[in-house]
Amino acid sequence: MNKLIVGNLKMNLLSIDEREQYLNLFKRELKGKKLEKVDLLLAPPFVHLEGFKKAKIKNLSLGAQNMFWEKKGSFTGEISPSMLKNLGNDFVILGHSERRKYFQENDQTINLKVQIALKEGLRPILCVGETGEEKEANKTLTVIKREIKNALRNISRARAENIIIAYEPIWAIGAITTPTTNEIMEAKVLIKKILVELFGANYTNKIRILYGGSVSVTTIQATCLDSGMDGVLIGRESLRPYEFLKIAELVSGSS
Ligand code: PGA
Numbered sequence: 628m629n630k631l632i633v634g635n636l637k638m639n640l641l642s643i644d645e646r647e648q649y650l651n652l653f654k655r656e657l658k659g660k661k662l663e664k665v666d667l668l669l670a671p672p673f674v675h676l677e678g679f680k681k682a683k684i685k686n687l688s689l690g691a692q693n694m695f696w697e698k699k700g701s702f703t704g705e706i707s708p709s710m711l712k713n714l715g716n717d718f719v720i721l722g723h724s725e726r727r728k729y730f731q732e733n734d735q736t737i738n739l740k741v742q743i744a745l746k747e748g749l750r751p752i753l754c755v756g757e758t759g760e761e762k763e764a765n766k767t768l769t770v771i772k773r774e775i776k777n778a779l780r781n782i783s784r785a786r787a788e789n790i791i792i793a794y795e796p797i798w799a800i801g802a803i804t805t806p807t808t809n810e811i812m813e814a815k816v817l818i819k820k821i822l823v824e825l826f827g828a829n830y831t832n833k834i835r836i837l838y839g840g841s842v843s844v845t846t847i848q849a850t851c852l853d854s855g856m857d858g859v860l861i862g863r864e865s866l867r868p869y870e871f872l873k874i875a876e877l878v879s880g881s882s
Pocket residue numbers: 635795799800801802839840841842860861862863864
């Protein structure tokens with residue numbers, strides 16, 4: 628199974644000019660790079676999805692950073708899963724901690740989104756992870772368990788393989804500290820166990836479990852390679868194509 632390198636561009640690239648600059652740089656950095664056994668995916672803001680698609684970057688998948696749980700209708704300001712799919716996206720990040728924090732997303736609404744994403748043929752990248760306080764209180768594993776079980780309610784086994792999980796400790800996002808390799812491994816083992824409980828071993832082999840939170844060229848070894856994760860979800864460093872692709876190269880070279 629290839630490792631998955633996801634770039635979450637968040638609310639950046641403020642104009643078409645900025646977007647084009649980013650894409651040109653990305654293409655330039657990608658040229659001549661031999662990236663084997665890694666899949667690349669970028670999640671730009673909605674308004675840039677079409678522009679990214681038109682850039683036709685080889686072997687680059689696209690995803691959105693969020694979406695609504697209804698397909699169509701009177702939901703002012705929302706984006707439908709079908710819109711994303713029809714624009715040529717295959718992935719959608721769901722339950723990111725910034726959505727939970729600033730937009731009151733909760734396990735229940737995230738579950739609705741995961742269900743419809745799968746139904747519409749989008750692959751959800753479900754983010755879970757504990758706050759600094761929860762970590763202090765030794766609740767990391769409890770939080771992960773609750774978030775995954777709730778988000779994956781009423782999902783059939785047959786669709787399970789399309790799910791991707793990203794373990795993102797909230798205290799490590801946009802920070803300078805990251806969990807230890809052991810802590811990440813422990814989270815992965817637990818996630819795997821929950822998935823097997825929910826769907827059975829045969830249906831969970833293809834579910835990739837990523838790490839996210841201050842991933843960089845310097846932290847990639849400890850956060851992904853040593854901990855045996857199936858890839859990473861990158862925030863800040865995805866805004867710098869050189870760094871993003873360097874991380875991909877390191878992951879590729881390690882396999
Ligand atoms: P970061 O963000 O890499 O800037 O810590 C990760 C994320 O929010 O997904």
